Amino acid sequence: MGKHGAPAEQEGKEPDNQPPWWKGLWGWTQFGEKKLWDWLQLLSALAIPVVLTVAGFWYTSQQQRHQQHIENQRAAAEQDIEERRAQDAALQAYLDQMSALMLQNNLRDSEEDSEARRLAQARTLTVLGRLGPDRKRTVVRFLYESALIQEGNPIVHLATADLSNADLSLDDLSDADLGEANLRGADLKTANLSDANLRGANLSNADLSNADLHLADLRFADLSHADLCCNADLSAADLSSVILRNADLGGAYLSYANLTNADLSQADLSNADLRGSQGVSEWDLELQFVKLENTIMPDGSKHD
Numbered sequence: 260m261g262k263h264g265a266p267a268e269q270e271g272k273e274p275d276n277q278p279p280w281w282k283g284l285w286g287w288t289q290f291g292e293k294k295l296w297d298w299l300q301l302l303s304a305l306a307i308p309v310v311l312t313v314a315g316f317w318y319t320s321q322q323q324r325h326q327q328h329i330e331n332q333r334a335a336a337e338q339d340i341e342e343r344r345a346q347d348a349a350l351q352a353y354l355d356q357m358s359a360l361m362l363q364n365n366l367r368d369s370e371e372d373s374e375a376r377r378l379a380q381a382r383t384l385t386v387l388g389r390l391g392p393d394r395k396r397t398v399v400r401f402l403y404e405s406a407l408i409q410e411g412n413p414i415v416h417l418a419t420a421d422l423s424n425a426d427l428s429l430d431d432l433s434d435a436d437l438g439e440a441n442l443r444g445a446d447l448k449t450a451n452l453s454d455a456n457l458r459g460a461n462l463s464n465a466d467l468s469n470a471d472l473h474l475a476d477l478r479f480a481d482l483s484h485a486d487l488c489c490n491a492d493l494s495a496a497d498l499s500s501v502i503l504r505n506a507d508l509g510g511a512y513l514s515y516a517n518l519t520n521a522d523l524s525q526a527d528l529s530n531a532d533l534r535g536s537q538g539v540s541e542w543d544l545e546l547q548f549v550k551l552e553n554t555i556m557p558d559g560s561k562h563d
């Protein structure tokens with residue numbers, strides 16, 4: 260028995276009316292007295308630093324990306340400038356070398372297998388593989404005006420030469436020898452290629468709209484998907500065994516052209532003039548699903 264008769268086991272225990280310690284802590288923090296608005300204010304206060312931190316990271320990231328983009332653009336511009344300078348230097352060196360071969364080695368009158376011709380050939384093919392569309396134009400103009408690529412007696416052969424995507428919309432390339440050249444995607448619109456040799460050339464996807472191809476030799480050439488519309492002149496041209504698949508020949512002049520064994524599958528010949536052309540008939544064209552709206556047929560009749 261404890262003092263005053265209380266049981267000994269009761270000594271050291273909290274009175275029954277004493278609240279647990281955690282309830283006291285709850286009351287001290289006044290959490291229980293918080294209203295919804297108070298909680299919202301508290302959460303907002305806690306969220307502000309987090310939001311500011313995230314916003315800071317996002318802004319820094321955006322700034323870094325923007326700066327990287329500017330640096331990439333600057334590097335690309337510098338690389339483009341350097342490439343242009345390199346191409347200008349290569350073109351100038353080529354023109355100087357070719358001029359020297361003509362003046363000092365009599366290139367135009369040289370023998371077929373002469374060293375001068377071999378050098379001219381090698382340097383031409385090499386430089387064309389390095390140059391862009393505009394500078395390729397300069398090379399072809401130089402060769403043509405120097406009488407080095409004339410049909411019948413070419414000093415420099417452009418067979419296998421890389422003239423893809425070249426800008427060759429020149430006023431005069433008549434009688435030029437471009438046989439077997441790679442002219443894929445080249446810009447030849449309005450070009451004068453009358454009586455030119457384009458035999459076996461790759462002219463797929465080339466733009467030949469309004470070009471003059473009168474009497475041109477296009478045998479075995481690939482003109483698939485080429486643009487030959489809008490008054491392109493192919494009259495009396497040799498188009499035997501040519502590939503004109505999916506080509507646009509709308510409004511083209513093909514009078515007296517040789518179309519023997521030509522592949523015209525799904526080509527557009529609407530409004531074209533086929534009067535007097537050889538090697539093809541209306542039946543042949545229909546079998547190849549050629550578009551023939553208002554086309555003048557070989558016999559002079561007009562297709563409906």
